[in-house]
Amino acid sequence: MPTQNKSKLLIVDDLQENLLALSEIIKQDDRTIYQASSGEEALFLLLEHEFALAILDVNMPEMDGFELAELMRSTEKTRHVPIVFVSAAGKEQNYAFKGYETGAVDFLHKPLDICAVRSKVNVFVSLYQQRNQVKHQVEALEKSRQELHATQAELQRSLRMRDEFMSMVAHELRTPLNTLFLETQMRKMQLEKGKLDAFSEPQLQRMVARDERQIKSMVRLIDDMVDVSRIRSGKLSIRPSETELSALLQRVVSDLSHQANSAGCEVTLHADVKANGIWDEFRVEQVIVNLLTNAFRYGGSKPVTVTLTRNDNVAEITVRDQGNGITLADQHRIFEPFERANTKVGSGLGLGLYIARQLAEAHGGSLQVESAYGEGAAFTLSLPFRNGLIQQ
Incomplete structure (x- = not known):
């Protein structure tokens, strides 16, 4: 399994032989085990990594397991890391009660029951992996939601541009067409009234020039729309x-x-x-x-x-x-x-x-x-x- 996909477990004990023994009990391919021989060393690891579970020995010099747990619960990054305490002290000392008070999820007494330890660790690793999976699914859903929102916004923009485009086309075509239509109506009225002097050579030249300008305006508009269509379809013609x-x-x-x-x-x-x-x-x-x-x-x-x-x-x-x-x-x-x-x-x-x-x-x-x-x-x-x- 890739290292970045493995669950991380932290074991804290001041005795090296205990660290090695517990590591051997809980090691599997789907997890990476970190060891710390003191509370201070453990805190550095906790701030650097995200752990699925921390197994703390109660009796350690300088900073015992309970003090380390209280520090973990006071920091946002480590507050939600499940804690399992391990102690060689007798049950009559009521360490388990104090451990649960500090936020532990379980308390194990030495000598350890190997099967029980493996079973408990497997449960916490499984829960951690499920939480991560749900977290990633939520993140994926949120990303999909944002992409959908962006797509909807782009679609609305496209629809708005389409409507504005159709409105502009109608306006740009209507102006020269209206001019041509009015010119035609005026000529028709003059012909019907027999006013042929309105069609002298100078007058006809001006009429033709006006008509030519309006027609060129419409042709240019249509050519632009055709060019845009060719550009977007990759069929723009270049003849060097x-x-x-x-x-x-x-x-x-x-x-x-x-x-x-x-x-x-x-x-x-x-x-x-x-x-x-x-x-x-x-x-x-x-x-x-x-x-x-x-x-x-x-x-x-x-x-x-x-x-x-x-x-x-x-x-x-x-x-x-x-x-x-x-x-x-x-x-x-x-x-x-x-x-x-x-x-x-x-x-x-x-x-x-x-x-x-x-x-x-x-x-x-x-x-x-x-x-x-x-x-x-x-x-x-x-x-x-x-x-x-x-x-x-």
Whole structure:
């Protein structure tokens, strides 16, 4: 039997021959026997170990068995250790009565009845093992209860997130759909009234532009939900090819110039270095678009800078805004699905940064944020050069 599973027994007697004799009587494979030749030595052992039973000789110099028992009963660690007294004194001295007064569970007279001693010790060892078993079962039940409570809390959180997600999806889809529906109703009314001048070329261009923005908004929302589903199922698609980041950034900044103007943000691009590598151009662009869109949304109409740097191993793209910044608590949350910083600015499902980080990690890279509340935020996308880097 492993040592840690054995019951521990303590024998205290000032005579070595008594210790050896009693050890031989009660030894078994399921127990470990400790010997002490004095009360002081016994106390050190009692404080160090947990014993199933202590067998104390009554007549010992300096500290007798009764005094040791009183000390044991005064300490929380040893208070509940069963005590059996052993004495060579005659029964007429009434030691047994005094022993029971000090909290003993039994009193044995010498010469010892070997069978009786073994039987009594076996009973106490069995009781101790049963108590331990019950204790472990209770601990296991308590652990199971805590795990069940945690599971229930997580389930409730999941249900709450599901409900909030469905509510957000409904809201985010309803806004562009309502706009499209109202635009359609107005055009229908104008056609029915014969107001064809409302459909001049400039008017039609504005109508098409508005429709395109609303449709793109819905498509982006649906694409985000599809990406989350792919990420969670391990089916996110990454198609690496030769990609040059400087040109990619110039194109993205140019494509988003109208959005930047609408937000009142001036965008400055620092991308003089060439960074050629094997990455999924579409997915990298998706990350940068998300970071810039967030910078326009939360940047407080202040300048936004995009910087490309590189070394031999990694290309880094940093998008920095000068908005209110992100608290440390929010910095840990914003990369989780359906989470957004605690701000009244902007809307959305809270999926963009979650998807962006997953895309960065799918490239073997990372997406990190540095921010202090009130001092803006800087998001850095790190992309390692690998898979056949093309040097220029």
